[in-house]
Amino acid sequence: MKETVRIGWGSAYADDNLDPAEDLAQFGRLDALCFDALAERTLALAQIRRRHDPLQGYDLRLDEFGRRFLPYAAQGLKLVTNMGAANPMAAAHRLSQIAQEMGLGTVRIAAVTGDDVTDAILALDPLLDENGRALSQMPGKPVCANAYIGAEPLVQALNQGADVVVGGRIADPSLGLAVLRHGFGWSDTDWNRLGQGIVVGHVLECGTHVTGGNFADPPYRVVPHLDRLGMPLAEVKGDGSAIIGKLDSSGGMVTTETVKAQLVYEIHNPAQYFTPDVTADFCGVEVLPIGPDRVMVVGGRGTARPQTLKVLVGIDEGWHAEAEISFAGPGAYERARLSQQILLQRVEHYDRQDVAEVRCDLIGINAIFGPASPQPASFPEDVRVRLAAHTWHQDTAERLTREVEWQYFGPSGGGGVRRRVTPRLAMYSTRIDAQAVRPRVAFIG
Amino acid sequence: MRVSLREVAYTRSGDKSDTSNVGVVPYRPDDLAWLERELTVDRVREAFSGLVVGDIRRYVLPGIHALNFVMEHALGGGVSRSLNLDAHGKSWGNLMLSMEVEAPQGWSPAWPEVSAHD
Numbered sequence: 001m002k003e004t005v006r007i008g009w010g011s012a013y014a015d016d017n018l019d020p021a022e023d024l025a026q027f028g029r030l031d032a033l034c035f036d037a038l039a040e041r042t043l044a045l046a047q048i049r050r051r052h053d054p055l056q057g058y059d060l061r062l063d064e065f066g067r068r069f070l071p072y073a074a075q076g077l078k079l080v081t082n083m084g085a086a087n088p089m090a091a092a093h094r095l096s097q098i099a100q101e102m103g104l105g106t107v108r109i110a111a112v113t114g115d116d117v118t119d120a121i122l123a124l125d126p127l128l129d130e131n132g133r134a135l136s137q138m139p140g141k142p143v144c145a146n147a148y149i150g151a152e153p154l155v156q157a158l159n160q161g162a163d164v165v166v167g168g169r170i171a172d173p174s175l176g177l178a179v180l181r182h183g184f185g186w187s188d189t190d191w192n193r194l195g196q197g198i199v200v201g202h203v204l205e206c207g208t209h210v211t212g213g214n215f216a217d218p219p220y221r222v223v224p225h226l227d228r229l230g231m232p233l234a235e236v237k238g239d240g241s242a243i244i245g246k247l248d249s250s251g252g253m254v255t256t257e258t259v260k261a262q263l264v265y266e267i268h269n270p271a272q273y274f275t276p277d278v279t280a281d282f283c284g285v286e287v288l289p290i291g292p293d294r295v296m297v298v299g300g301r302g303t304a305r306p307q308t309l310k311v312l313v314g315i316d317e318g319w320h321a322e323a324e325i326s327f328a329g330p331g332a333y334e335r336a337r338l339s340q341q342i343l344l345q346r347v348e349h350y351d352r353q354d355v356a357e358v359r360c361d362l363i364g365i366n367a368i369f370g371p372a373s374p375q376p377a378s379f380p381e382d383v384r385v386r387l388a389a390h391t392w393h394q395d396t397a398e399r400l401t402r403e404v405e406w407q408y409f410g411p412s413g414g415g416g417v418r419r420r421v422t423p424r425l426a427m428y429s430t431r432i433d434a435q436a437v438r439p440r441v442a443f444i445g
Numbered sequence: 446m447r448v449s450l451r452e453v454a455y456t457r458s459g460d461k462s463d464t465s466n467v468g469v470v471p472y473r474p475d476d477l478a479w480l481e482r483e484l485t486v487d488r489v490r491e492a493f494s495g496l497v498v499g500d501i502r503r504y505v506l507p508g509i510h511a512l513n514f515v516m517e518h519a520l521g522g523g524v525s526r527s528l529n530l531d532a533h534g535k536s537w538g539n540l541m542l543s544m545e546v547e548a549p550q551g552w553s554p555a556w557p558e559v560s561a562h563d
Contacts, residue, residue, distance in 0.1 A: 039524075040461075040462070040523070040524060040525060041524065041525045044525075129462070130462055130463055130522075130523070209457075214457065214535075215455075215457075217451075217455065220451060220452075220455070221455060257455065257470070257472070260468075260470045260509045260511060261455060261457040261468065261470060262457070263468075263506070263509055263511075264457055264459075264466070264468020264469075264470065264506065264509075264511055264513050265457050265459045265468065266459030266460065266461055266466060267459075267466060267468075267513060268461070268464070268466060268504075268513075268515045269502075269504055269515070270504050270505075270506045270513060271504075282506060282508075283505075283506060283507055283508060284507070284508045285506070285508045285509060286508045286509065287509055299508055314525075317526070320528070357528060358528075359528050359529075361530065363530065367529075367530045368529065368530055368531045368536055369496055369536075369540050370495055370496055370529075371494065371495025371496065372492065372493050372494055372495050372496040372497075372540060374543055386530060388528040388530075389528065390526075390528065424525070424526070425525060426522075426525050426526045427462065427523065427524075427525040427526075428462070429461075429462050
């Protein structure tokens with residue numbers, strides 16, 4: 001067993017920058033580098049790509065990932081990722097092909113499958129958490145359903161000698177937990193260690209969120225060198241205690257504040273953070289400054305894992321229309337208000353069966369907080385009108401964006417129209433009996 | 446003494462489907478005690494009136510001296526369905542920071558010290 005496991009985090013979502021990850025691979029003296037690539041909608045979009053081409057459906061950066069990081073895997077760095085998205089098997093085969101092309105044929109690549117529960121969910125027709133309606137009663141067509149799966153299959157793959165493990169909807173912090181379970185031989189019912197392992201994974205899983213990203217608020221919070229923000233790493237001991245840090249060469253900072261900010265990110269009841277591996281308890285977690293850019297995280301605990309797994313269901317719900325036009329100079333606010341009124345009057349003439357929802361905002365005034373917006377001291381002379389709608393038909397969405405374009409001929413000086421129509425792939429959550437989900441490991445080659 | 450929450454604490458907002466959570470972490474751990482009295486669910490509901498439609502629950506993380514507000518039906522349907530320009534509600538924590546709280550007599554801000562770095 002190792003005394004210390006060094007984990008780096010290379011990606012926090014599907015479009016993340018891989019440059020800082022390569023710095024970590026090169027200079028971090030790491031045992032493993034984890035890449036999380038999946039947000040709520042990412043996997044459903046990947047499912048659509050797979051439908052168009054059965055060999056696709058994995059992360060769009062996979063080739064870049066392979067070329068940049070397989071050479072490190074050949075030197076002993078474990079790569080653990082959910083970049084397989086909707087097609088982990090195809091992703092593993094593609095990585096194997098890249099490894100062969102690069103003369104790295106000895107790298108052992110494993111795929112983890114089994115998170116795709118589309119058929120099971122369609123048969124079960126469960127109630128959706130968001131609205132309590134049965135899936136079959138929803139107006140849109142279900143596209144896919146994926147269960148969040150945990151560390152167990154990754155641990156099996158690593159224990160069997162995998163250098164690279166690529167899966168689909170593996171829960172973000174479970175990627176890190178798998179590395180720790182492999183490194184320290186923690187059992188899958190050692191709840192307190194698993195809970196602390198999830199805490200470590202949670203602190204790392206959003207990448208730059210713990211190294212100074214999404215944190216600066218000058219003059220209250222100043223972060224150095226945000227222009228070259230780096231990704232985090234953790235030095236973890238066998239009891240799960242971890243020192244969170246970063247490379248000296250990267251910008252940003254790791255402080256007790258940045259770590260605490262990430263600890264509270266996307267958690268609900270801190271005593272019961274449900275994961276596929278363990279119900280983690282964040283209440284006793286403490287953060288202690290150890291040195292410059294070094295913060296210790298201890299005190300995570302856990303209880304038995306839930307009997308059910310969270311499932312994300314993607315439903316095709318038509319289209320999103322979005323368009324904007326700007327007004328600037330004296331009277332900008334009044335002209336933007338006039339444009340807003342005209343647009344809302346014109347939308348009245350549309351079929352409200354087709355236009356399911358519509359809103360018209362003034363960007364710079366109250367677009368984000370709406371009725372909760374604090375009253376401004378004065379109105380800016382640079383205001384943007386934004387129309388957004390959910391429609392069931394694409395041509396309706398297109399026409400609604402044209403309405404904004406026609407505001408070139410509304411109040412004086414309207415300019416800078418941008419229009420966008422995108423498919424509305426709506427995500428809903430439900431649960432499935434954990435026993436009904438059987439993750440599998442397959443070695444390639 | 447009325448002060449902006451921004452003088453006392455920092456926040457981070459996250460989204461899971463249509464549920465938003467805003468973690469509130471005072472710069473000084475000792476400030477949690479009076480912040481708990483000031484930053485009630487009722488006051489937060491008022492600050493997010495018209496934006497958050499569902500229930501709001503508050504949790505305490507004693508080990509890091511933080512509060513966590515979990516707000517349901519808070520994101521216009523969530524990132525994949527919301528028509529809000531900020532569909533994730535990334536800025537909900539910043540709206541929280543615009544709230545005013547009553548600080549104890551003699552209280553002074555801590556942030557210039559803690560933000561000194563590098």
